[in-house]
Amino acid sequence: MLKTNFSYAVLLTLAGAIPFLFCGGLVLLYPVDSPLAIQALIAYGAVILSFVGAVHWGFVLSRPESSDTAGTDKRSLGLGVLPALVGWVALLVQLRFHLPALALLFLLAGFLLTVIAETVGHGRGVVPSSYLILRWSISVIVMLVLLAVLVALLAGMRTG
Template identity: 45%
Template sequence: MSALPSTSLPKYVRLLGYGGVLPFIFLALLIPFSLDHRALFAMALVNYGAVILSFVGALHWGFAMTMQDLSAEQGRGRFIWSVVPALVAWIATLLPMPWGCLLLVIGLVVHLRQDRQLLRVSRLPAWYLPMRLRLTFVASACLLFAAMVEALGS
């Protein structure tokens, strides 16, 4: 299947979605310039990344409940997948900072792949996947930057 015909990205979705990457950007930029609070900002970044990964995973729970064009097996797969990102995110919070960031990047990229697979069997608004791609790119770039700063600064 393909994307649903859609009007342009709703303004409130744009504000909420792109506003959601601001903590990634600010925290990643604070880490290299604040030696006194680096550990706090690093922990905040990993924790925020974990919350966001859990959030995008939960989207698939909602998709499984509401998408009428999914087979029972496809719906079951979405329900099962929807909890995996939260488990990955939780593990990321338990790891040393650079490894937690890397695990979150892997989780975000794998989840984007799951979004693409969902689009093959169901329909989503045309703006959904391009927005998810951009948000995943920015969040992942910030996490990778912070992981490199932490690894090189230690």
């Protein structure tokens, strides 16, 4: 059963990468027509960043309560909120100030810092190995897309 669940999780993770790849591809291949694709990429990135943060609440709430893990649990719950806040700031930066490059930078930082914190959490026994492997795999794809679009914006390919 565990193998089947992990296989399904891999499939859904790959499906979740489609909007990143699609929007990023539109921006890079059709820069003149890409303002909506950039907005969609930023919005989807913020949503997914919130999702990966929420997973940590599931880790904490699925474990039996123990005074040995109280400090770690509080950090994990905090980590669960921070990615959503970073995603929200990225959305505000794009919607209010029309600064897509800055919004992409916030998202890049959010994804990178979250996966680094998860790696630390794995070392402390809080984050399962299978989850960490999946997260690093998809995070690399997501961060490469966000970075490529950011570089394109900064290089003047298009003016978001």
